[in-house]
Amino acid sequence: MVSLEATLLFETAEKLFAREITPAKLLDAQGGVWLDGPWQALEQAGLTQAMSLGEDLPVAEAAGLARIAGAHAVPLPLAETMLAHWLLGRSGLEAPDGVLTLAPVRNESLALHSDGANWRVAGTLRRVPWGRNAGHLLAIAEHQGTTHLLRLPVADADITEGLNLAFEPRDDLVFDTHLPADAVAEFPEGAQGFQAAGAALRALAMAGALAAILDICVAYANERSQFGRPIGKFQAIQQNMAILAGQAAAATGAGDIAAEALAGAPGGRIDILPIAIAKVRAGEAAGLAASLAHQIHGAIGFSQEYRLHFLTKRLWSWREEFGAEAEWSRIIGRAILADGPDRLWSRVAAI
Amino acid sequence: MTALHFPTPETSAAAEALRAEVRDFLAETLKDYPPHRRAESWFGFDADFSARLAARGWIAMTWPKRYGGHERSALERYVVLEELLAAGAPVAAHWIADRQSGPSLLKFGTEAQKAEILPKIAAGTCFFCIGMSEPDAGSDLAAVRMLARKVEGGFTVNGTKLWTSFGHNAHYMILFCRTDPASQRQEGTSQFLVDLKTPGISIKPIHDIAGKHHFNEVHFTDVFLPDAALIGTLGNGWQQVTSELALERSGPERFLSSFELLVQMVAWLQNHPSAQAEILTGRLVAHLAVLRRLSRSVATLLEQGENPNIQAAIVKDLGATLEQEMPEAIRHVLALEPMVESPDPAAAVLAHIILNAPGFSLRGGTREILRGIIARGLGLR
The missing domain is CATH 2.40.110.10 (Butyryl-CoA Dehydrogenase, subunit A, domain 2)
Structure with a gap:
């Protein structure tokens, strides 16, 4: 269940991003422009403080904001700022204003x-x-x-x-x-814990971007006609769309795991292994989904004027940031292999 | 987007306490059960084991007590199922009855059918097989031709069912067939509770590519079924069988049936460490953990009375894909010839999984059919 606080916050964010983050703004940002207006708007809406509201909004839910920002390809450091606020607060350090x-x-x-x-x-x-x-x-x-x-x-x-x-x-x-x-x-969780905090928000952002890509692809497959019918009527496209939906679902599950793990270990600590799992799975989904989305779109999706690339280029970047799959996989693998075959299932079932 | 609604899975202290109980039971009961048998997963048949499970109350867990059930939650049942699968327990005898035949009877059956059959399933002594596929109706289930013709006091059935897993061990079949000879496709179909000892039924083995016998062809020659054998409503077969298929496709066996291979890989790698092995192990565990999360979401949706057909199809498709990829990926780090009769458990389990992997994306609905369901759910058809 998502709390009322989270629902309201997410609705605010959705509206704000839909209004502020237009394709023209995305192109501006890509050209190196700092979007100060949109940044001021999301600061004033309280989004940068979302993970610092204490009992009013659990961190696991507030982190979901990174998913929504990811879905809109928000070209601003919202995830970084809200995560930094949280990390500073729980370490007893003062959080300065601004980015x-x-x-x-x-x-x-x-x-x-x-x-x-x-x-x-x-x-x-x-x-x-x-x-x-x-x-x-x-x-x-x-x-x-x-x-x-x-x-x-x-x-x-x-x-x-x-x-x-x-x-x-x-x-x-x-x-x-x-x-x-x-x-x-x-910082009691160590360097790996710090990296995991960043990785969790990237996993959520990838889940959001994948969900948005799925929506864009469904709409495109239904509106684009070739050979006299919408391309979504062709089995070849349908099969690819189904694979894409599967990867989007996997990223959704991964994002949920990551969000819950942020303060999921005893004492509200960062639970590293589930985040590692989430980052690995979301990262793999990102590559597969980006490739399918471009294939489904054909040439138009390969052009700067169409919005798909704002999402796919972020997916290709985010999967490496705060630890690539190769790094996080190895961390998981070491933990599992150190525990041996008899504890394999109990480790998986504990995620 | 509705198709991607995967709610947070439910957990409870009671379910985790039950998990510990099940683990203790399995550790004791299966302590001498070898890896190559565990690799059979839910195709491992052992009627004694099913009876012992029933004695613990771990069959028919969610059914009403008046039918021999235990009125436990779907969450508790899920915990038992996944623990059984992770241990590679031989659950085939009761699996189909517990998963789909019993629940179908509970939903659509007559009071007499429920009172007679369900307590026997719950006791782990009454096994079912599925009567859906036919020689000319595989993925296209609406193409069934088998006909139950109305006669005085019942129906006369002629035709053949195919790919009937454990038909030779089962006591009953839920038969899906045509009851209106003039009907087309989904219309005019019905379901029947068939006692496999009924005269006119003959069951012949079909051996799979590993040389194993679990498939059968089941021939019906002028088989008389009384009116009392009809399940649910005459002509409502398609709605009922679709509901049965949802149960067939949504469980954790769709991604945990090769778990023993992962266990053997981890065991083998204890003596063959490498960075590549660590990366592969991590990746496979990540896939499995996320699939488990999605599968528990599906179970939660079912518990809430939702109809998560699309989510279930996604989980089954992702599960089959992972389970087929696993032996291929493991081959890259495990230099080991697969051998069915090898004394090395890793070699024997790998052999078993390679020989059975093609079936993972066929049984319970082919990959193409599932992806069609997903595409329709996305609004593309």
Whole structure:
């Protein structure tokens, strides 16, 4: 059951995205324009705070906003900002106003040293979503064997701009700076837990995008005629549409698993394994569905003027962000193989 | 979008307590049951096992007590089913009766039929087979030609049913056939409760590609069925059989029938670690866990009285696809020749799954039929 609070929030978001995120705006964003009007609108609607409403709206439900944003290909860091608010709040750190983001975990990480009561931090954060647009970002760093959550002012960084396949900002940020004590907190779930939080919202976004793609494909197959009838009347198209629906369903299930796992472990902690499962399955669904959707659409879907590519390009990007399938699969596989054949079923049944 | 409504699956403390009970029972009862038999999954036939399960109250779990049922929730039944399948328990004897024949009788049967048959199913002593397919009616079930002709006090039936799994072990069949000789397609069809000991019925084996006998052809020659054998309403057969098919297609056996292969893969990889093995294991577990989630959503929809035909078709299609992909994918990390008689359980289970995999996307509705159902549900036909 979805709570009333969530239903109202989702309705607000649907209306706002439908109004603000037009194809023209999507093209603007793709060209590098920061959509300040729409951003102000969704901030004022309270969407960036959705995961920080405490008992009024459970995190598992609020995270569903990432699904709706994904369905509309919202070219703004809503998922990043609302997730950052939540992560800061539960770590006892103050959440600043404005655009927030978080740095995906990579092999290379920040060096963190204590400097009296304060901290010194140096290193490079790569492929940070919307880095150039954010006021602050969250990253994790190890210090004396403990993972810490850091709140960094983007103004302190040297930025090299980059893009993902959907032309969304993915920037490299170089830091060599000092942080006050109240910008750093221990992060008990570790680097994998932090990565999982980002992965969960990407899994939800992919589920939303897949659901939207399915709707677009159904509409197109019913309206486009060739050989004297709608192409949806052809068995070949119907079979592909059914496969697409299956992948959309799998992504839906994966997204639900991810949302519930965000605060799903004992003590409200991030439950990593279910999120890993969700990211792997949604990522695989994304690739299959994008390919089928383009095949169903023919040449028009391959053109910039048609809306399909806003979704498929995001799917091709999001499946790699916050851990690709190869990385998360390996984490799942290690856990399962370490437990051995006798515990296989109980591990699966516990998801 | 309605077709993609997969609600959060229900859970309960009672169901989890039951899960622990079932696991204990299976660990004890099946402690010497070998992997190559577990690989048979719900095609493993053992009447004694079915009787023991019945004694624990784990057959006919949701049926009314007055018919021998136990009035447990659909959620509790789902837990028992998935634990049985995960353990590879030999459930074939009672599976069809518990899954579809009993529930069909409960829904459409006469009071006399229910009172006589259901308690015997619940006791694990009365087994059913399915009377749908015919030589010229496979995927196209509405093409059935078998005819029950009205005579004094009943019907005379002639014709052949095909691909009748466990017909040779079953006591009864629910027969779907034509009752109006002039009718076309779905119209003029009905269902009957057929005692397989009735004179004029002969059951001949059909061996599958693995050399196993579970299929049969069932010939009816001037078989007399009394009026009391009619299930539900004369001429309402199509609606009834569609309802029966929904039960046949929606359960966890549609993605858990090869689980033993995954168990054997994990066992084998204990001594053959590699990054590739870890990635493959993770991917297959991810697929399985998400399918289980979707399947439990379908069970929840059924419990709520919804008709989740499209969701069930999606789960069955995804399940069959995964189960057919599994042996092929596992071959990439498991350098092991499949051998039916191998003492190595991984080789024997792999052999069994390869030989049976073609059936996964045929039984209970072919992949093409299911995808047609999904496409229609999407609004494309």
